[in-house]
Amino acid sequence: MHLNHDNDAPAADPIAFDDFLRVDIRVGTIVAAEPFPEARKPAFKLKIDFGPAIGVKKSSAQIVDRYSLDELPGRQVAAVVNFPPRQIGKYMSEVLTLGFADEEGAVILFAPDRAVPDGSRLF
Template identity: 70%
Template sequence: MAHLHHDPAAGPAAEISFDDFLKADIRVGTVIAAEPFPEARKPSARLRIDFGPGIGERKSCAQIVANYALADLVGRQVAAVVNFPPRQIGPAMSEVLTLGFADEDGEVVLFAPDKPVPNGSRLF
């Protein structure tokens, strides 16, 4: 997960159009596997996420281990950008960017719907 800007006091980013927003395909999926990723430079997990029949399973490397036990992630719905090109992270390929917010310590808190929704549902 790329850490972009965690300053809560920072103002908004530059204005974009609605069409620009729609270019980011953000979907919900269910974590079906969560494994340790000791080769990562920062403490991370390797996730397999099911985004439903339209997208299928995708892999993600995410810096989420400070706030989540791996066993607790399985079965949890998460949101991810599914249309970035895959990124090689050490020995692993990350196919989607799992989304979250920084807590007060700068650690990731996952972004997810507050009620179950179908896997593959798109954020709008």
Template identity: 65%
Template sequence: MTDTAPGTASIEDFLKLDIRVGTVVRAEDFPEARKPAIRLWIDFGGELGTRKSSAQITAHYTPDALIGRQVLAVVNFPPRQIGPMRSEVLTLGVSDGMGEIVLMAPDQAVPDGSRLH
């Protein structure tokens, strides 16, 4: 798989993104999605609370295995309609050697709602 390099971004562009850590509190298969996906409910704590996301991560994850796992997500994009679900955050991941998504997460527990710097 080849990725297209994006154009140059400024530090101001990066600072516009609000990327936070949250804990998956609920996960279920999302059969209505066009591509295989899992619905996630992610608790970002305090002011943000629990937000929904759809993630195409079925190659490496099952819903049950995601419960309690911390993930990173962009929390300030506008909501997006994915089939019958309104996705409120963009859960972040990277492609493995086969193009399947691997979730991004801190390597040790941090408070939910912690911001990426």
């Protein structure tokens, strides 16, 4: 899947509402963040707690330009939890942590503006 960071790109082709519902986007709290020096593109390894039904999942996130490791634990983030796991080097990323590109193309994490229960689903 190619992620387009171009702010001038037109909207994607229309999809059915049922297609949207198939993408399971949940909120979780980052419980650990580690460096990922062997990644081809600069990234961090995250462990994110999505609550008792989903549990703690791993994610590789290319967020090193705007975040430091010590500010990530305790932060809520949104992630797609029902993609197949993806091998990134020797690391298995289990969820896709979501973000938006800022003016310089650096990733800004997508999160609720108020705390919600871990595992809450986007609708």
